[in-house]
Amino acid sequence: MYRYDEIDQRIVAERVEQFRDQTQRFLAGTLGEDDFKPLRLQNGLYIQKHAPMLRVAVPYGLLSSAQVRMFGHIARKYDRGYGHFSTRQNIQFNWPKLAQVPDILADLATVEMHAVQTSGNCIRNITADHLAGISPDELVNPLVWCEVLRQWSTFHPEFAFLPRKFKIAVSGSEADRAAIQVHDIGLQATRNTQGEVGFKVYVGGGLGRTPIVGQVIREFLPWQHLITYLEAVIRVYNRYGRRDNLYKARIKILVKERGLAAYREEVEAEWAQLVDGAGTLTKDIVDDIASRFTQPAYRRLPKEDSELKTFLSAERAFARWHGRNVHAHKVPGYAAVTLSLKRPGVPPGDVTADQLDAIAALADKYSFGELRVTHEQNLVLPDVEQRQLLALWREAKALGLATPNLGLLTNIIACPGGDFCSLANAVSIPVALAISERFENLDYVHDIGELDLNISGCMNSCGHHHVGHIGILGVDKNGEEWYQISIGGQQGNHASIGKVIGPSFARAEVPDVIEKLIEYYLEHRDSAEERFIDVAERLGIEPFKKHVYGDTHQKQAHRARQLATA
Amino acid sequence: MATLIKNKRIAPDSWQLLSPAVDGGLSELPQSGDWIVPLTLWQAKRAAHGGRIGVLLENTDDPRVLAEDFDKLALIAVRFPKFTDGRGYSIARLLRRMGWQGELRAVGDVLRDQLFYMTRCGFDAFALRDDQDPQVALSAFGDFTAPYQAAVDDGARLGSARAPSKPAASALSPW
Numbered sequence: 001m002y003r004y005d006e007i008d009q010r011i012v013a014e015r016v017e018q019f020r021d022q023t024q025r026f027l028a029g030t031l032g033e034d035d036f037k038p039l040r041l042q043n044g045l046y047i048q049k050h051a052p053m054l055r056v057a058v059p060y061g062l063l064s065s066a067q068v069r070m071f072g073h074i075a076r077k078y079d080r081g082y083g084h085f086s087t088r089q090n091i092q093f094n095w096p097k098l099a100q101v102p103d104i105l106a107d108l109a110t111v112e113m114h115a116v117q118t119s120g121n122c123i124r125n126i127t128a129d130h131l132a133g134i135s136p137d138e139l140v141n142p143l144v145w146c147e148v149l150r151q152w153s154t155f156h157p158e159f160a161f162l163p164r165k166f167k168i169a170v171s172g173s174e175a176d177r178a179a180i181q182v183h184d185i186g187l188q189a190t191r192n193t194q195g196e197v198g199f200k201v202y203v204g205g206g207l208g209r210t211p212i213v214g215q216v217i218r219e220f221l222p223w224q225h226l227i228t229y230l231e232a233v234i235r236v237y238n239r240y241g242r243r244d245n246l247y248k249a250r251i252k253i254l255v256k257e258r259g260l261a262a263y264r265e266e267v268e269a270e271w272a273q274l275v276d277g278a279g280t281l282t283k284d285i286v287d288d289i290a291s292r293f294t295q296p297a298y299r300r301l302p303k304e305d306s307e308l309k310t311f312l313s314a315e316r317a318f319a320r321w322h323g324r325n326v327h328a329h330k331v332p333g334y335a336a337v338t339l340s341l342k343r344p345g346v347p348p349g350d351v352t353a354d355q356l357d358a359i360a361a362l363a364d365k366y367s368f369g370e371l372r373v374t375h376e377q378n379l380v381l382p383d384v385e386q387r388q389l390l391a392l393w394r395e396a397k398a399l400g401l402a403t404p405n406l407g408l409l410t411n412i413i414a415c416p417g418g419d420f421c422s423l424a425n426a427v428s429i430p431v432a433l434a435i436s437e438r439f440e441n442l443d444y445v446h447d448i449g450e451l452d453l454n455i456s457g458c459m460n461s462c463g464h465h466h467v468g469h470i471g472i473l474g475v476d477k478n479g480e481e482w483y484q485i486s487i488g489g490q491q492g493n494h495a496s497i498g499k500v501i502g503p504s505f506a507r508a509e510v511p512d513v514i515e516k517l518i519e520y521y522l523e524h525r526d527s528a529e530e531r532f533i534d535v536a537e538r539l540g541i542e543p544f545k546k547h548v549y550g551d552t553h554q555k556q557a558h559r560a561r562q563l564a565t566a
Numbered sequence: 567m568a569t570l571i572k573n574k575r576i577a578p579d580s581w582q583l584l585s586p587a588v589d590g591g592l593s594e595l596p597q598s599g600d601w602i603v604p605l606t607l608w609q610a611k612r613a614a615h616g617g618r619i620g621v622l623l624e625n626t627d628d629p630r631v632l633a634e635d636f637d638k639l640a641l642i643a644v645r646f647p648k649f650t651d652g653r654g655y656s657i658a659r660l661l662r663r664m665g666w667q668g669e670l671r672a673v674g675d676v677l678r679d680q681l682f683y684m685t686r687c688g689f690d691a692f693a694l695r696d697d698q699d700p701q702v703a704l705s706a707f708g709d710f711t712a713p714y715q716a717a718v719d720d721g722a723r724l725g726s727a728r729a730p731s732k733p734a735a736s737a738l739s740p741w
């Protein structure tokens with residue numbers, strides 16, 4: 001965990017007072033609605049369909065058990081007893097009262113938390129992957145770099161009113177689990193031939209209305225220049241990014257319109273003025289920030305736990321969960337465990353106050369009191385002894401947190417959608433629930449194998465539908481909810497944007513369509529190893545399309561003929 | 567008339583803003599008094615003036631065009647058409663980096679809640695939007711007492727303003 005020092009604590013305390021003052025002026029009528037709106041957004045406060053929604057920052061997804069208990073407290077005291085983990089590794093509360101938000105922030109500050117820059121046209125929460133710092137394949141620990149960037153971007157005076165929101169993600173390993181290529185800036189830790197640490201910098205990726213995979217603007221940026229270089233990239237964007245059209249305001253459009261080479265040239269010219277100046281990082285600064293992270297007191301354990309092997313062969317359900325929800329750890333004898341927040345009948349990412357307390361207790365008992373939030377809306381216990389896995393599984397199962405579906409079809413990512421979000425074209429959660437109900441049979445879901453299914457309620461793409469192997473997007477047709485379905489999207493090093501298979505469907509048809517896609521896949525995969533996405537890549541969308549629409553088209557053609565001859 | 571805050575105080579304002587001529591063409595530079603004039607007018611008629619001159623930059627202007635003129639100017643103003651349009655912040659930083667040391671004034675949609683950021687980007691004078699309470703606005707400069715990142719107002723580097731570090735024995739390695 002990163003632990004606040006006196007300055008961090010002072011900054012959040014001053015933030016609470018600043019926001020309290022702004023809220024009071026708004027409620028007293030001396031701060032107008034239009035003037036308050038960007039201020040509250042930069043504090044994660046939306047006015048939603050039913051009530052304000054408060055989005056609390058979980059910097060790079062790291063949480064302590066005390067913070068999770070605080071979420072439970074907030075859910076009980078100010079909300080309706082639950083919270084919702086978002087795809088941006090944050091937690092959202094859907095029912096707070098505006099006048100109470102300053103008090104919520106004050107409560108959060110007691111556990112080193114805040115809602116700073118969780119929305120608005122500023123630099124948002126910096127994200128990493130959920131196994132950051134513990135996975136065996138990392139070159140550097142990305143958490144420290146995320147924290148460096150968190151401090152730099154927090155209340156950045158120049159970049160609070162950018163043309164549009166700005167998202168940065170960091171990957172510490174070559175295998176990208178942080179979706180860095182669909183961020184405004186993606187940073188991939190790497191080493192040059194001298195073995196020095198630096199970053200490969202991607203720019204202009206993003207989802208939304210115009211999904212684009214980021215391009216490499218710099219192959220190797222030495223770590224000392226991380227901040228000055230990002231300042232140059234964002235300053236060019238701040239000056240020239242489009243402000244005339246909300247949908248063309250992201251950096252990806254500017255990079256696309258100017259061309260990568262021209263954009264790079266401007267950035268380099270600006271950076272030439274900044275390089276080695278204030279903002280240049282030194283080893284002291286980075287080490288100082290690193291020193292404020294606590295590190296679990298790992299025990300010396302054998303690499304493989306012998307008892308675990310026995311349990312795995314004895315308990316099939318345990319083995320299945322272990323196969324899906326347990327991940328390798330760089331420290332011998334340890335593992336990381338995903339607690340699934342996806343199960344039939346519950347909106348993806350939702351968690352009750354009682355569950356939050358129980359989860360905090362599990363973290364204390366099994367994982368040094370630490371947790372992670374994943375962008376797939378699950379929680380991770382990062383530091384579990386392998387010999388404790390069976391006991392943990394039993395407890396998690398009793399709490400409904402052990403659905404062994406990680407990476408499988410029913411681990412659906414879904415945005416809050418029309419049930420909560422005022423921008424939505426259509427609901428997402430009921431669609432997710434209908435699909436998980438249809439695919440209730442675990443054996444079948446395991447047989448289908450790896451499959452990401454993502455749902456967004458509108459083009460803003462909070463549910464990342466573009467990078468789902470199957471993506472579902474809510475669209476509006478004459479005031480009715482319809483769903484467009486795409487296949488072939490994926491995240492990671494081979495990021496790609498899914499292709500729409502054809503005209504959209506009514507809500508009730510969606511589970512059938514998914515079933516058809518799966519059916520076709522199962523018939524045509526060359527082995528159980530070939531995943532849905534592989535088949536979609538190999539065969540393209542046409543045969544899937546035919547399989548899905550074939551019948552209806554024939555029916556329509558048939559009907560048209562009947563009408564013609566009548 | 568907008569209230570002026572300068573160097574974190576309410577201050578009298580001797581400057582007048584010269585609007586473009588009614589026919590849309592260039593006005594003449596007034597012969598005396600303190601005038602803030604549009605960039606185009608300054609570029610066309612820069613020589614002939616007896617009093618003090620300031621230039622108004624729109625946030626689409628490139629501040630580098632003034633680089634040679636600093637010694638002839640007494641003030642540079644940057645207009646915020648809407649407070650949510652953040653281009654003016656970058657322009658201020660560029661002007662300070664270019665070495666402009668005179669008054670740098672924010673005009674237009676200038677509100678209490680942005681003064682702290684504007685100051686950190688190099689503005690030292692603010693012509694407040696008419697509805698702003700200047701006394702309330704003055705409190706903005708104390709919103710935060712320990713910023714994280716370097717900006718124009720101080721040369722502090724990230725991390726350097728902080729307490730000496732603890733031994734880094736159990737720290738995560740960023741290297």
Ligand code: SF4
Nearest residue numbers: 415421424457458462
């Ligand atoms: S994708 Fe659209 S509907 Fe879903 S949460 Fe985002 S804005 Fe709301």
